Amino acid sequence: MTKRPVSETELMLKGYGLTTAEFFYRMPDYRHVLNSYIWQDYDLAPDHPRLFEFIEFWQREIEGPLHSVRFTHRKLIAPGEWRNVVGEFRYH
Template identity: 50%
Template sequence: MSLAKQLNDYRLTTAEILYHMPDHPGILQSYIWQDLDIAPRYPVLCKFLGFWTRELDGKLHSVRVASAELVRPARLRHTRTLMRLQ
């Protein structure tokens, strides 16, 4: 994964794509896609789905998307207790 992309708001994006099997349209098949993409527009995923509809036979049923920031500020928590090990 490119650090430059991560610093430009790219996130690890995972999509579960359900599609109808070409030979048996009543049966759904699952495909997992994962790449770096920019939320909330997801241009990389949209390009892939465009390719799917143009070039592949399986008709899309649904797409479920999840994404997570890979680079974020450090988080600190304050505690009430200080313990020292000697």
């Protein structure tokens, strides 16, 4: 049985927020040169399992060693910001 893809809205309603990380890494052939890579995904704070999974992938598969990582996390839907609208009134 294949797993149905989860929409971004479903993830946000489950508590996920958008995590953006900037990876600074050394070039494989020029170790004195730093380069950067931007990564974004929906993740759960404060544990950030998807971010740490990507860091482990990087260390295992990418030749450029990591220098540092900085990241930010923003919950896009918070309590009190989302409500069910039952009707709409239009006024000319």
